[in-house]
Amino acid sequence: MTVYSLGLLLASLAALVQAQRPNRPNDLNITQAQGNAYGCSSKACLENLQTFEALDRPIFGDVPFNYDFYATADNFTKSKPGDLLKLQQQNSTLYDITPGSSLWFIQYTSVGVGGQPVPSTGFILLPYLSEASNKTPLISYAHGTIGTVTACAASSSYNGYDYDSWKLLPPHGFAVVATDFAGLGNNYTTHKYGNPVINSEDVYFAVVAARKAFPNVFTTKWASLGHSQGAGAIWGLEENPRVASNQSGEYMGGVAVAPSARLNDLLTAVPLSEGYGFGPLIVNVFQSLNFSIQPPVLTPEAMKRYPLMNALGLCDNSYAGLNFDLPNHGILKPTPEQNKTIHEAYTKFQDQYGAATGRKGYKDFLVVQSHDDEIVNYTATIKAYDFACKKGNIVHLSVYHNLTHDESMAASASEWLKWLSDRISGGEAILSSSRLAKDLLQLALKSRKTFIVIDGIDECPRDDRREICTFFRNVVDSLPRNTMDEIRCLFVSQDDGIARKDLSMLSTIKITADCNRQELAAFAKIWQIRIEEKFGTFSEQELDIAAVVTARSQGMFIFAKCVLEELFQQPSREALLEEWKADSFPSELDDVFLIREEIIDTGEANRELFALSIAYLCFPEINPKTNASEIEAALVTGVFAFYEYAVATWTLHLLDWLPTAKKDQILDLGEDIEAFIDLHTTDMPSVQVISKPMQDKLKALQILEAYSSLAQAIVWQRKSPRI
Template sequence: MKSFVYISAGFLSLVSSTEAYRPSRPNDLDFTQAQAEAHNCGLVCQQNLRQYEVLDRQVFGDVPFDYEFYETAANFSHSRPGDMLKLRQQNASAYDIPPGTSLWTMQYTSVGVNGTNVPATAFIALPYTKVPEHKTPLVAYAHGTIGVVSACAASSSYNGFDYHSWQLLTGPGYAVVATDYAGLGNNYTSHKYGNPVLNSEDTYFSVVAARKAFPGAFTDKWAAVGHSQGAGTVWGLSENPRVVSKESGDYLGGVSIAPSSRLNDILTAVPLNVGWGFGNEVVNIFQALKFPIQPIVLTPEALKRYPLMYELQLCDTSQAELNADLPNHGIVDFTPSITQHNHEAYIAFQNKYGAATGRKGYKELLVIQAIDDEVINVNATKAAYEDACKIGNIVHLSLYPGLDHDSSVAASSPEWLEWLDNKFTGVATRDSHKCVMETRSVLLDTSR
């Protein structure tokens, strides 16, 4: 029987795996034919769900969902943002993570809509060794889209939802704190998907809490790396005035890879009727916030199925295919009037919760963008870069030819890992105080 170290509000106890875990995950829940049909999900829809739920579960592997850990901590109501509420060491041998890495899961207090406190969860990955007489450099990692319901917590995945991403950091000796974002894992509040402003709060306070979890272990300096949804988060973090305070330490800047920073620009560059799988998630963006303007995205038939995403706790793959059997994946016919209405909703959201929309950037930002990215269009990122630079923010944009959305993280790692090293060691880099956009060359161009 394996055991886990569990720390809550300053006391230490041992919790056996049989006590900590239930034998299934929320997104393992089966459904009845009657339940599906009540939501306009017929036989073909049900077959699709069963097929794609299998793919969802592969993202999480054989690691059971720790229901007790993700429950809201008893001491949450009296906590302050950045407080560490729960800390649990995991059996690293049960996970597919770099050898020698120790893995911890943490619940902490973050900030949500209108400044209210919300619980959030994260994992902390510590490298095997450190440089003698030196503290370990800390990087906050913000992951890409995994889902919008509570079952979809990166910290509950067998590899921390790594796709050649955060694990690139532990080898060079960085400690990683990776937020799930509020609403993923813990269900106290709904997840505010694709929201650079609110997601940046979760990232910021994960660092404050990680320092309380491991006092004196990390360097005062810290940085952030994010991909896709997380890249928008890191861009939002650079514009979050909290980073100039010393509560979290000395924030050096961030790396934003394929940033989902400005919703209207992204959906204008790649319309929803092309990227079908994002229909439910776009609806979630607005419904989770009870936003004053709700866009018209899904057909009435698809809207009847929308609650199944929550009832069955569908994560990214299965929710994306929930409407696969419907014409145009359940996306409405964008008439001129609907297009105008949606534009107003997207712009309103973008201005309030997006990044690179006129806010001051407090720290330097390195943006990585694949020219052939099929999810985040290069022109949307260029527009965000240009607008940020116009108001004096320091952004470096590196364009990579021949890469898609997911491959851009690992393929560009030599650049962004060197950038991080320079930041932590204080090495001055060329053009560090001005905006620069460059296209990177390929070592071996096989397209010729």
């Protein structure tokens, strides 16, 4: 009897498996047997697939697929999101990357559906640094559509799936961490295609893992960039509450070029009958989630072929050709009932997993869109932009013309590179010195009878919560007993387990929706009594003030207060009843604050506020060359109290004033405008294009010698709201 060594047997089996697997998963050509099994036995189908598979191969080049690296790490099961699982340096000579840079593959733990940990892969590219002591700014990059199966990992491409995209970053000094997205490369889970919420987790935790891979290499501030599917992920990241924490460093915002943010809007603007190549991808969107509604997208013949995507490793081009020979390219012509199901699925998915659907945005955000994009339709992006802005998120939109979907990334590079650089090198004015912050607070607290409200403390990192609460608690506790009522602090937080524990040192008032409704009703009832004392009693049918105002207020005291005061100020009973009519009575908060031109001269008010703002911004302390110690001294004395308002609104007041501005008024402000321009536009970036509509708005200013510089400053200010 022959006895074989188990170790030798396993080694032989491993070698046999390795010898049998192809250089790349998508090197497999379809066989006749596969064709027969999956409804692709015709000559046309077989030839189409071979043709389109051949188009995929140049995307990846001659670099072998690193099967061992993409296999799930042994330490994954005990890991937590953001943990680094594998780090492997690559031979840079095999890749088309920035000269002098180093390339590393990473596997890390991300978050999937339901908050479950999943492994994800990607790469880190470190640019050459002339000074080893310099820290490198990091950009988390998210690629566009490449496929939905494991064979389609962007990191397995000879150039990291670059199409004049991420490779534009390293020459400008940026390091890049680029996720493959979970399910591409590694096969632990399926890829969740076109899912801004889930995809954003991979973009975020790639940064956390990159910092663990290279401690003290990157600057604290980081930003993000994405195209197409990746741009949707960046929009999802913008609304992901994780970026408000300090786990990843300090997130400064992102750029989304041609973003696929809202599935239903995209497929309404460009239906699958026109974008048929995306049919198999839309099936993945819902199947990969086991979504509650599976919309009928493909014909039965096309659905039979769907498993070939995974079996053959079909990526960017070949999945589009999978059903090329079928009638209507395999896209189902739905019945009215099927249309109803499709619409229900699309809208439900968009609400649950889309971006720009009502979630809070956390940082400034730049959206770049071509008016002539043939894949991500312009109208869908505008709809997402409008929706996000109406929710109060800070989104900047830049529209280009005559660019295809793929061209928009490189063509807009000068803008988004500058935008990213500005955010990481500058960004928002943040009081980063806790010592100075406490000095300012102590100064403010010297004004007795002080009431401080700190809203949103639950959004601060936990250590910061404790420090803030402890500081204010110590201030209050240090007061003599006879003056303890001179300072009151109110912390507003969501009522969750963590906040309850962190704020346990404080007395608590729990406010529920029922409490609010009852208080609103009582508030409205008191006002109804006052109104009836002035105008006489009203029947419920005639004027049920308390009930209607309470219902319309939707929990907002400010709405109720404004409406009730307005009713009380009416000159007569008849005027009050006229205001109460349905076409006059406000239905939402915005309607309450309408400024009537006969009450306020908006033109004159805007002129005065514009003049005040530019005069203030010429104060010596606002000079860009002022040193840090002088700025600290000015902060404590209150010089900067008007700063944020002046910076944010000087252009708004100017543009609102110009339609009614008189020539002599403009000339009177000429010297102030020139002083402002001389002080703040010396280091202004490259010349901005002044659009025809903007030229028309600024026509009245052409009498000024400083017109050209002022026009440039206005356009730049509107793109980047800071001096």
